[in-house]
Amino acid sequence: xxxxxxxxxxxxxxxxxxxxxxxxxxxxxxxxxxxxxxxxxxxxxxxxxxxxxxxxxxxxxxxxxxxxxxxxxxxxxxx
Amino acid sequence: xxxxxxxxxxxxxxxxxxxxxxxxxxxxxxxxxxxxxxxxxxxxxxxxxxxxxxxxxxxxxxxxxxxxxxxxxxxxxxxxxxxxxxxxxxxxxxxxxxxxxxxxxxxxxxxxxxxxxxxxxxxxxxxxxxxxxxxxxxxxxxxxxxxxxxxxxxxxxxxxxxxxxxxxxxxxxxxxxxxxxxxxxxxxxxxxxxxxxxxxxxxxxxxxxxxxxxxxxxxxxxxxxxxxxxxxxxxxxxxxxxxxxxxxxxxxxxxxxxxxxxxxxxxxxxxxxxxxxxxxxxxxxxxxxxxxxxxxxxxxxxxxxxxxxxxxxxxxxxxxxxxxxxxxxxxxxxxxxxxxxxxxxxxxxxxxxxxxxxxxxxxxxxxxxxxxxxxxxxxxxxxxxxxxxxxxxxxxxxxxxxxxxxxxxxxxxxxxxxxxxxxxxxxxxxxxxxxxxxxxxxxxxxxxxxxxxxxxxxxxxxxxxxxxxxxxxxxxxxxxxxxxxxxxxxxxxxxxxxxxxxxxxxxxxxxxxxxxxxxxxxxxxxxxxxxxxxx
Numbered sequence: 001x002x003x004x005x006x007x008x009x010x011x012x013x014x015x016x017x018x019x020x021x022x023x024x025x026x027x028x029x030x031x032x033x034x035x036x037x038x039x040x041x042x043x044x045x046x047x048x049x050x051x052x053x054x055x056x057x058x059x060x061x062x063x064x065x066x067x068x069x070x071x072x073x074x075x076x077x078x079x
Numbered sequence: 080x081x082x083x084x085x086x087x088x089x090x091x092x093x094x095x096x097x098x099x100x101x102x103x104x105x106x107x108x109x110x111x112x113x114x115x116x117x118x119x120x121x122x123x124x125x126x127x128x129x130x131x132x133x134x135x136x137x138x139x140x141x142x143x144x145x146x147x148x149x150x151x152x153x154x155x156x157x158x159x160x161x162x163x164x165x166x167x168x169x170x171x172x173x174x175x176x177x178x179x180x181x182x183x184x185x186x187x188x189x190x191x192x193x194x195x196x197x198x199x200x201x202x203x204x205x206x207x208x209x210x211x212x213x214x215x216x217x218x219x220x221x222x223x224x225x226x227x228x229x230x231x232x233x234x235x236x237x238x239x240x241x242x243x244x245x246x247x248x249x250x251x252x253x254x255x256x257x258x259x260x261x262x263x264x265x266x267x268x269x270x271x272x273x274x275x276x277x278x279x280x281x282x283x284x285x286x287x288x289x290x291x292x293x294x295x296x297x298x299x300x301x302x303x304x305x306x307x308x309x310x311x312x313x314x315x316x317x318x319x320x321x322x323x324x325x326x327x328x329x330x331x332x333x334x335x336x337x338x339x340x341x342x343x344x345x346x347x348x349x350x351x352x353x354x355x356x357x358x359x360x361x362x363x364x365x366x367x368x369x370x371x372x373x374x375x376x377x378x379x380x381x382x383x384x385x386x387x388x389x390x391x392x393x394x395x396x397x398x399x400x401x402x403x404x405x406x407x408x409x410x411x412x413x414x415x416x417x418x419x420x421x422x423x424x425x426x427x428x429x430x431x432x433x434x435x436x437x438x439x440x441x442x443x444x445x446x447x448x449x450x451x452x453x454x455x456x457x458x459x460x461x462x463x464x465x466x467x468x469x470x471x472x473x474x475x476x477x478x479x480x481x482x483x484x485x486x487x488x489x490x491x492x493x494x495x496x497x498x499x500x501x502x503x504x505x506x507x508x509x510x511x512x513x514x515x516x517x518x519x520x521x522x523x524x525x526x527x528x529x530x531x532x533x534x535x536x537x538x539x540x541x542x543x544x545x546x547x548x549x550x551x552x553x554x555x556x557x558x559x560x561x562x563x564x565x566x567x568x569x570x571x572x573x574x575x576x577x578x579x580x581x582x583x584x585x586x587x588x589x590x591x592x593x594x595x596x597x598x599x600x601x602x603x604x605x606x607x608x609x610x611x612x613x614x
Contacts, residue, residue, distance in 0.1 A: 016175075016567040017196055029109070029324045032148060032196045033173050036326065037571040041562050048555050 024066030128159025266463030376506020405457030
C-alpha cells in the first residue's frame with residue numbers, strides 16, 4: 001500500500017466517508033467536514049498510523065494534502 | 080412595514096425595495112473566484128425553490144432543513160422554504176448522525192437539502208425518521224431515487240413566478256436547535272415578526288446603511304448566520320460577502336481589502352486566532368474601507384479589543400444574544416463608550432436586569448441571572464414539543480437567559496458564566512449530556528462525565544472524564560477512537576479536547592453526574608458541598 005493509499009484510508013475514517021479520494025492539491029475547502037477540530041483528529045490519526053510525530057512548525061506548513069504526504073514520506077525515509 | 084405581509088423572505092428578496100440589479104451578495108467559492116448575485120437572481124431562485132417544494136407537496140407548517148456547508152443553495156433553500164411558510168431550520172455541516180437524528184426526529188422534518196457526501200449519513204438514520212419524505216441533493220445532475228432528488232433538476236422544472244402567501248407576523252419561521260445541560264437539544268422556534276428586531280439591531284448595532292459591503296463570517300447553522308448572515312442584511316438591501324472557505328488570516332484580510340468590506344461581524348475565536356499572527360501581516364492590507372467591526376459568540380476579552388486598536392486601528396464591538404432571543408439584546412455600539420470586557424448596554428426597546436432565583440432585582444455590582452423583559456419582537460415562541468421547558472425559562476414576564484452577569488453603576492452588563500453546565504466552545508453551545516451519551520455508546524467506556532474548562536482560544540473547551548470498563552487499557556488508539564466517535568456521531572465542535580481516564584465518575588445519590596466535582600478536580604479548586612456524593 002502506498003503512503004497515499006494509507007493516508008486515503010485515514011481520511012475516510014476521520015471524515016466518516018468511504019468515498020473520499022484524496023489528491024495532492026486538495027485542501028480543507030475540498031473535503032466536507034475538514035475544519036480545525038477535525039484537523040486535530042486527522043493529525044493524531046496520521047501520527048498513530050505511521051508512527052511519526054509532527055512538530056508545530058511542520059503542522060503550520062501544510063497547505064494541502066500534498067504537503068502532508070511529502071512530510072510523511074520524508075519522515076518515513078529518515079527512520 | 081409589516082402591516083401587509085410579514086414574510087421574512089419577501090423582504091429579503093424584494094426587487095421593489097432593493098432594486099433588481101443591486102448585488103445581494105458576492106459569492107467567493109475560493110478567495111479569487113467571485114460570482115455576483117443580484118436581488119433579482121435571489122428573488123427568482125428562491126421563487127423556483129418555493130415552487131419546487133410546493134410541487135412536492137410541502138405546505139405551510141411543514142418542517143424543512145438545510146444541511147449544507149456555506150453555499151448559495153443554502154440561502155436559496157432557506158428563503159424559498161420561508162416563502163412557502165415552512166418552518167425552516169439549519170443544521171451544521173459538521174453534525175454527526177446522533178445530532179442529526181435528534182433534530183430531524185424531534186421536529187418531524189419532512190425534507191432536507193444536503194450534499195451528496197452527506198446522503199450516506201442521512202441514509203443510515205433514515206429508518207428512524209418516518210416523517211422524512213425527501214432528501215434534496217445540491218451536487219447531482221439527476222434524481223437518485225424517488226425520494227432523493229436533484230436540486231438542479233427540481234430548479235429546472237420550476238418557474239420563477241411565485242406569489243408569497245399572506246403571512247401574519249406570528250407565523251412560525253426559523254427553527255434552530257440549542258443544547259441544554261440535560262436532555263436532548265431543544266428546538267427554538269421563531270416567527271416572522273422577528274424581522275423587526277433583526278432589522279432594528281442591524282442598523283443600531285452593526286450600523287448597516289445603504290452602500291455598505293457587509294461580511295458576516297458565521298456559519299448558517301448558527302443563529303447569527305441566519306439572523307445576521309441572511310435575514311437582517313438582505314431585508315435592508317445590503318450587499319453581502321459570502322465566502323465558502325475556512326479560516327486563514329491572510330485570505331480573510333485579502334477579502335476584507337479586495338471586496339472593500341465596510342462592516343464585519345465575526346467571532347472572538349476568529350479574532351483570537353488573528354491575534355496570533357505576526358502584526359506585519361495586517362500592515363500589508365488596506366482596511367480603510369472597513370468602518371465597523373462587531374463580535375458575537377463568547378465574551379470578547381479586553382486583550383482582543385486592545386489588539387484591534389493597536390494593530391487594526393479599529394474598535395471591536397462585542398454583542399450579546401442567544402438562539403432564543405433571535406436578535407442582539409445587549410451590545411457595545413457607536414455612541415456608547417466601550418468598556419473592554421463588558422457586554423455593553425441593552426439595545427433600544429430592550430429591558431435587561433439582573434435577577435435572583437426568586438425574581439428579585441439585584442443591585443448594581445451583584446451577580447445574578449441575566450434576564451430580559453419578555454415581549455421583544457424576535458423572542459422565541461416555544462421550544463418545539465417542549466412547552467414545559469419553554470415555560471420554565473420565564474418568571475413574572477422575565478426571560479431567564481441561563482447566563483449569569485452583573486450590571487455596573489452605569490448600566491453596562493458584564494458576563495460571568497452560565498447557570499447550567501452548557502459548554503460554550505468557540506461560540507457554539509455544546510451539551511455535556513449529548514457528549515456523555517455518545518461516549519457511553521463506545522464499547523470500552525463504562526461511564527463518563529463531561530465539563531467545560533477555560534481555554535485561551537476557544538473560551539471554553541470540552542473535557543471528558545472517562546471511566547473504562549474492567550480490563551480495558553487506555554491507549555493512543557482508544558483515545559483516537561473516542562475522539563472520532565464523538566466527532567462523527569455528535570459534531571467536531573463537541574470533540575473532547577482533553578480525555579482524562581479516571582477510576583470513577585462522581586454521582587449523587589440519585590445517580591446524577593456531579594460535573595461541578597469533576598470541574599473542581601480539573602481546576603484543582605474546592606468542590607464545595609459534597610454531602611450528596613455517592614462515589
